[in-house]
Amino acid sequence: MKALRLLAVGWYYQFKMISRSPFEGIGQVLYPLFFATVAFFIFRASESPRTLLYAALGSAVMGMWSATSTTAGNAMQRERWHGTLESLVATPPHFGLVLLPITLAMATIGIYCLVATLALGRFVFGIDLTVEHPLVFALAIVAAVTSFGALGFLFAVSFVRFRAAWALGNLFEYPVWLIGGFLVPLVLLPEWVRPISWVLAPTWGMSAIREAALGGSPLPDLLLCLALGGVYVGLGLAMLERVLGAARKRGALSLS
Amino acid sequence: MTSLRIFAIGGLISYRALFYWLTFWIFVPSLVVAPVFQILLFAYIGRSAELQSDEFYVVGNAIQYAAIPALFAMSQLVAGEKFQNTLGAILVSPAPRLPLFFGRAVPVVANSVFVAAFALTAGSLILGIDIPLTSIPALALVIVVAAVSCTGLGLINAALGLRIRENAVLSNAIFGFLLIFTGANIPLSELPDWMRAVSEVIPFTHSIQAARELADGAALGSVIDLVGAELLLAGAYLSAGYLLLRFLEGQGRRHATLERS
Amino acid sequence: MPVVEAQDLHRTYRTSTGTLRRKWMDVEAVRGVTFGIERGELFGLLGPNGAGKTTTIKMLITLLLPTSGTARVLGYDVVKDPREVRKRIGYVFGGERGVYERLSGYDNLRYFAELYGVPPKEIRPRIESLLELVGLKGREQERTEGYSRGMKQRLHIARGLLHDPPVVFLDEPTIGLDPVGARELRATIASLADAGKTILLTTHYMFEADALCDRIAVITRGEIVAEGTPADLKRTVAAGTVVEVEVFGVPDGLVERVRDLEGVTSVSVEEREQAQVLLVQTPTDVELTHTILGTLDGANVGRISRREPTLEDAYVALVSGE
Numbered sequence: 001m002k003a004l005r006l007l008a009v010g011w012y013y014q015f016k017m018i019s020r021s022p023f024e025g026i027g028q029v030l031y032p033l034f035f036a037t038v039a040f041f042i043f044r045a046s047e048s049p050r051t052l053l054y055a056a057l058g059s060a061v062m063g064m065w066s067a068t069s070t071t072a073g074n075a076m077q078r079e080r081w082h083g084t085l086e087s088l089v090a091t092p093p094h095f096g097l098v099l100l101p102i103t104l105a106m107a108t109i110g111i112y113c114l115v116a117t118l119a120l121g122r123f124v125f126g127i128d129l130t131v132e133h134p135l136v137f138a139l140a141i142v143a144a145v146t147s148f149g150a151l152g153f154l155f156a157v158s159f160v161r162f163r164a165a166w167a168l169g170n171l172f173e174y175p176v177w178l179i180g181g182f183l184v185p186l187v188l189l190p191e192w193v194r195p196i197s198w199v200l201a202p203t204w205g206m207s208a209i210r211e212a213a214l215g216g217s218p219l220p221d222l223l224l225c226l227a228l229g230g231v232y233v234g235l236g237l238a239m240l241e242r243v244l245g246a247a248r249k250r251g252a253l254s255l256s
Numbered sequence: 257m258t259s260l261r262i263f264a265i266g267g268l269i270s271y272r273a274l275f276y277w278l279t280f281w282i283f284v285p286s287l288v289v290a291p292v293f294q295i296l297l298f299a300y301i302g303r304s305a306e307l308q309s310d311e312f313y314v315v316g317n318a319i320q321y322a323a324i325p326a327l328f329a330m331s332q333l334v335a336g337e338k339f340q341n342t343l344g345a346i347l348v349s350p351a352p353r354l355p356l357f358f359g360r361a362v363p364v365v366a367n368s369v370f371v372a373a374f375a376l377t378a379g380s381l382i383l384g385i386d387i388p389l390t391s392i393p394a395l396a397l398v399i400v401v402a403a404v405s406c407t408g409l410g411l412i413n414a415a416l417g418l419r420i421r422e423n424a425v426l427s428n429a430i431f432g433f434l435l436i437f438t439g440a441n442i443p444l445s446e447l448p449d450w451m452r453a454v455s456e457v458i459p460f461t462h463s464i465q466a467a468r469e470l471a472d473g474a475a476l477g478s479v480i481d482l483v484g485a486e487l488l489l490a491g492a493y494l495s496a497g498y499l500l501l502r503f504l505e506g507q508g509r510r511h512a513t514l515e516r517s
Numbered sequence: 518m519p520v521v522e523a524q525d526l527h528r529t530y531r532t533s534t535g536t537l538r539r540k541w542m543d544v545e546a547v548r549g550v551t552f553g554i555e556r557g558e559l560f561g562l563l564g565p566n567g568a569g570k571t572t573t574i575k576m577l578i579t580l581l582l583p584t585s586g587t588a589r590v591l592g593y594d595v596v597k598d599p600r601e602v603r604k605r606i607g608y609v610f611g612g613e614r615g616v617y618e619r620l621s622g623y624d625n626l627r628y629f630a631e632l633y634g635v636p637p638k639e640i641r642p643r644i645e646s647l648l649e650l651v652g653l654k655g656r657e658q659e660r661t662e663g664y665s666r667g668m669k670q671r672l673h674i675a676r677g678l679l680h681d682p683p684v685v686f687l688d689e690p691t692i693g694l695d696p697v698g699a700r701e702l703r704a705t706i707a708s709l710a711d712a713g714k715t716i717l718l719t720t721h722y723m724f725e726a727d728a729l730c731d732r733i734a735v736i737t738r739g740e741i742v743a744e745g746t747p748a749d750l751k752r753t754v755a756a757g758t759v760v761e762v763e764v765f766g767v768p769d770g771l772v773e774r775v776r777d778l779e780g781v782t783s784v785s786v787e788e789r790e791q792a793q794v795l796l797v798q799t800p801t802d803v804e805l806t807h808t809i810l811g812t813l814d815g816a817n818v819g820r821i822s823r824r825e826p827t828l829e830d831a832y833v834a835l836v837s838g839e
Contacts (some may be wrong), residue, residue, distance in 0.1 A: 002634070009631040013617075013624060020619045027425040034432025039301065041442040046305035055305075083614025086580055087676075091632040092603045098632065172284040174293035184300040248582045251530055251575075 003097055010101030015108050028070065028109060029116050031061030036117045039183055040125045050185075053128065056121035057213055058182035061206045063113030065148060065176055071170030072103045072152025073159040095244055096153075096237045104149035111145065132215035136222070140212045143222045144205030146230030151201055154236040160243055181206050201228040217237055287367075291321035291375035298441050299383055308443065310383045315467045316440035318376035319399065322331070323434050325367035327427040330410035331417045333360055334501070361407050361494070368403035387471050394476040395467055401486045402463035404440050406434075408493025409459050415500040439464055448456055459493065462486040518592070519553030520684060520715045521560075521577065524588035526550045528572050546572040547584070548739040554717060554732075559710040561730035562719040565836050569739040570719040574688050577717070578608050604634070607677030608684040611692035615673060618662035622672050624651055625661060627677060632682035646673040651705060667698035669741055672809060674705060685709060687718045691725065703729055737836040753827050757782060759804055759826045762795040763819030771795075774812045777781045783834040792819055798826060798834060 036059035043055035076099070079085040088098050121127040131137045159168050178184065179193055180202040186194055197203045204225035211218035298313040373396070380387055387395070413430055417423035435441065437451060438460040444452055455461045463486045466479035476483075528547040547569040547600040553562040562570050575581040577588050579599035587594065593601040616625050623644065630640045648654045651671035661669060669692060677685060687706065707729060710716055720726055726733045727747045735743040735750070743750060764771075767786055775797060776784045782798040799805050806821065 005637075006631055009628065012629040013620060016624070017617055017619045027422070027428060030425070031428050034429075034435050037436050038298075038441045041436070041446055041720060042301060042305045042307055045443065045446040046307040048304065048306040050304065083612070084617065086610075087608070087629075088613060088632070090578055090580055090603055090608050091629070092600055092634060093632060166491060168285065171289060174290060174297055178293060178297045178300060184297075184304045188300060188303055248580065249530075251572075251581050 001187075003093075006093055006097050007101050007104075010098060011104050011108070014105035016100045018105055018109055028067055029063070029112050030060070032066045032113055033116055033120055035059065035062060035177075036120055040121060040127075044125065047160065052121070052125065052213075053213065054210070055183060056118055056125075056127050056129065057210050058206070058217075059121075060114045060117040061144065061180075061202070061209060062177050062182050062212070063117050064107075064144060065111030065202055066173055067110035067113050068103070068107045068148040068152045069155070069169050069172045071106045071109075071169065072149075073155040075102045075106070075152070075156035076160045077100060078102075089152065089244065094237075096233075096240050099156060099240070100149070100153050100233065100236075103152035104205075106113065107145045107149035107152055110148060111141070114141065131213045133212045136218050137209065137212035140205065140208035140218055140222050140225075143225050143229075144209060147201035147205055147225045147232070150229035150232040154232045154239075157236045157239045157243055160247075175204055176200060179203070186193065199228065201225050201232065204228065287325065287371050288374065291318065291324075291371060294321055295375060295379040296382070299379075302323055302441075311385045311471055312468065313441060314376065314379040314383060314385055315471055316464050318372050318379055318437075319402050319464050319467060320438055320440035321375055322368040322372040322399070322403055323409075323431050323460070325371055326364060326403065326406040326410035327413050327430055328424075329364045329367055330361070330407060330414045331423050331427055333364065334414035335417050335423060337378060338464050338512060358494075358498075361411065364410060365400070365403045365407045367488070369399055370419065372399045372403065385471075388473050391470040391473065394470050394479075397476070398466050398479075398486075399465050401483055401490060402460055402467075405459035405463070405486050405490035405493060408490055408495075408497050411494065411497025412500055415497060415504050418501075418504050434458065434460060436486075457489065459486070459489060462489070520556045520558075520591055521554040521717060522587075522589045523550055523552050523573070523577065524587045526573065526576055526588060527584045528569075528576060528581065529584045538617045546739055547576070547583075550736065550739070550741055552734050552741065552744060554715055556715055557710070557713050558731045559706070559718065559729055561590050561727040561733040562717060562736055563721070563723065563832065564719075564736035565721055565732050568721075568736045568836070570721075570736060571688055573736070574686055574715045574717065574719055577811040578606060578686050579603060604680070605684060607680070607682040608688075609673045609685065609690055610688040611670060611673075611690050611694075611828045613666060613669065613693070616661045616664075616669055616676075619660060621658050621660055622648075622655040622664070622668075625672060626657075626675060629676050630679045635680050643679060643681075644675075647678055650678075650708075651663035652701065665698075667702075669696050670694060670698070670702060671705075674702070678709075682714075684717075687716065689719055689721070691720070691722070723753045723829050727828050735832065735835045741834045743831075747828060750831050753831055757798055757800050757826050759824050759830055760795075760799065760809060761820075761822045761824065762809060762813065763789075763792045763821070764795055764796065764813065765792050765817040765819065767793050767795070768816050770813065771816060775809060778808055778812065780804060783837065785833050785837055796830065796833070798830060 015192070036056075039055045039059045040052065043050065043052055076085065079088060081104075089095060091098065118129060122129050155169055155172070179186075179189060179197045180200060181197060182202075186197055186203070189197070204221045206223035207219040208225055211221060287390060295314050295317045298317055299310045302308050302310065302313050376395070376399075379385070409430070413423070413427055416426060437447075437455050437458055439455060440460070441448075444455060444461075444465075447455065462482040466482040466486075469479050469482075470476070525726075526547055527545070527549060530544045530546055530818065532542050532544055550569070552560075552574055552740060562573060564570050566625055572581065576583045577590060577595060579595050579602050582596060587596070590602045591605050595602050616622075616777070617628070620628070626644045626647070627640065630644065644657075645654075648657050651674050653668060653675065654673055656664070656668065661672065666670065674690070676688075677687075690706070691702050694702060703725065706716065706718065710729075710731075718726070718729065730747065732744070732746050733750060734741045772786060772795075774786050775795065780799050782800065784798075785796050787794045787796060795809075797805070797809055806823070810818070810821070
């Protein structure tokens with residue numbers, strides 16, 4: 001219970017902080033919108049049966065993924081810049097309970113991207129945004145954000161030794177867009193790629209969101225998405241022990 | 257002769273001095289891996305939407321991605337000088353401005369050419385696209401002209417970067433803008449009239465068209481008017497960038513904003 | 518039983534130079550530090566920059582692992598039970614950074630209150646009273662990016678006290694503060710001690726240690742060179758005299774020559790505006806003024822005076838390794 005409240009409070013204040021940075025925000029929301037625009041044009045001109053709503057949803061989740069991938073890897077480094085990393089490590093809770101809310105907050109910014117993309121689709125391209133199962137749709141979005149945050153947590157822990165952590169995070173932007181089933185159905189990808197897609201929570205989050213919107217069975221995908229998120233957190237926690245121990249040994253907590 | 261030396265040596269030294277940040281771990285992901293993924297992404301989107309061929313997207317994105325070094329490397333160059341407070345020192349030096357600045361442009365152009373050429377080659381190999389060997393020299397020419405043209409735009413961006421704080425946001429916005437308006441991924445016929453008009457006057461549009469025709473086996477002669485158009489734009493953007501830089505430099509001296517970070 | 522115990526703490530850092538051909542060097546920042554702090558004591562760790570104060574304190578607050586040696590806080594080992602230690606200590610460090618700039622002072626405290634496990638019902642009243650204590654009441658809703666350095670410092674202290682820890686570690690808390698701000702902060706620290714908290718304070722300001730601390734350990738180059746109450750330390754130099762010789766330009770080798778004179782306890786040079794002042798410590802019964810002047814042959818000499826030594830002299834003598 002205490003852990004849950006810690007996660008919630010941590011998430012709240014971190015989200016508040018990130019939301020208050022206009023330039024970071026504008027850049028993060030704006031950039032995926034360009035890609036969404038291209039997608040809208042392409043699908044509008046296309047002959048395929050895939051609808052513009054499909055394109056809208058895919059682009060929206062692409063934006064959600066960008067919000068996480070371009071920032072989460074840098075989470076620890078950010079705390080170092082603020083001078084708060086040491087203060088955070090010096091607190092009693094397990095550091096995972098402190099770091100996870102940070103990446104969850106970063107992933108939540110993705111909701112701004114989602115809304116912006118859908119608005120672009122609705123007001124500029126006139127796409128009809130009716131959603132079959134609105135409640136499950138909303139839940140699917142929450143599940144996606146949570147699992148993206150969990151994957152971001154794994155990035156944050158893995159990249160902590162790299163000075164250019166942000167460059168590594170960016171490296172994961174395009175590939176996940178390509179194989180996450182956002183605008184490209186998995187069947188079109190080479191067979192050997194598909195298993196990689198299957199272990200990525202974004203793939204299932206996207207699928208859940210799409211099924212909820214277009215009418216299908218979103219629940220299995222939603223649960224799988226959350227389960228994978230749990231796996232990422234587990235992996236991240238295991239790595240975190242080693243990473244922090246090494247940092248305490250090397251004296252690297254405040255290296256800036 | 258001095259101008260030539262300033263041009264060459266100044267350019268080379270500044271490149272090395274200011275690209276210290278361009279380490280292996282930044283270079284490889286952003287200039288080598290990312291463009292290939294962008295190509296794959298749009299090629300597959302094209303297949304998903306059943307619109308155009310793989311080649312359409314490979315050529316379009318390979319050239320469009322050359323904007324990244326043109327925008328970011330050039331910004332870093334100018335901003336880097338500002339941060340290291342060498343910009344003021346350079347600007348008060350008696351060296352003639354023109355060769356000085358264009359000397360700095362050359363490494364950026366080279367960077368862009370490399371990125372486009374590599375992306376085009378890699379994309380073609382991965383997706384199995386046949387480009388006739390006879391077209392390669394002409395393609396090289398088209399890529400160089402495109403790179404020069406976009407470097408001009410990069411110069412304007414870098415000049416603006418002297419005044420605004422978050423230059424990266426502007427660079428990303430320009431990159432996104434080019435993604436849409438140059439026909440890299442959207443057939444120009446699909447764009448509304450006003451957007452098509454804008455396409456005509458920005459870098460890359462003509463080069464991408466030319467490159468696509470060349471990749472299909474056309475002769476250089478048939479696309480020479482497109483290359484010429486790009487060349488004209490290159491001249492226009494380079495001049496505009498240079499003038500803007502001089503203007504802002506003058507402003508900076510008047511209002512002491514040069515060293516402001 | 519001491520509340521804070523350090524036993525023969527050692528800490529070595531690995532540093533490297535160069536990128537292509539790395540050369541690794543071992544730097545011993547702390548070499549065998551031992552001390553104990555009793556309940557309710559205000560203990561000062563005094564030393565110049567780079568002496569190992571911050572390294573020592575970081576080992577005690579579990580942010581750094583000692584290379585060897587042990588330390589316990591309230592009976593808990595800092596290496597084996599870091600969590601138990603963290604629950605019971607407050608950590609305050611000086612400087613501009615360390616707060617979330619985009620959050621208000623209140624939000625900063627609220628966030629950390631949660632991290633320190635302050636029971637929900639007590640959070641609000643605790644924060645209110647801490648804001649009173651550090652004098653930030655009325656400014657807590659503003660974003661900390663607008664706070665002055667002194668205000669940020671005070672917020673640090675409030676944060677360190679959120680969970681009402683029995684032991685508080687203060688790492689150079691008044692560094693960079695203006696004299697008024699620093700004085701107010703010292704008053705706050707003194708009141709914490711009066712309230713019964715055990716405090717470890719690191720500082721390089723001698724007068725600060727003298728004014729606040731019950732006991733002081735002087736640390737230099739990773740080792741403790743003296744320990745005792747301020748009065749004890751003063752006594753080590755009370756038996757002696759300081760000869761002050763004003764010189765204009767200190768010729769090479771002069772300091773060494775004077776140091777080598779028989780009867781000289783220590784020599785140091787102080788910069789005072791246009792001149793340098795040679796401070797020579799000798800035992801009281803030794804008269805060395807003429808001898809000293811003899812070695813100054815050729816140097817430009819100004820005023821000469823004799824005076825009683827101060828605690829500052831004791832400190833300088835200790836840290837310059839005499």
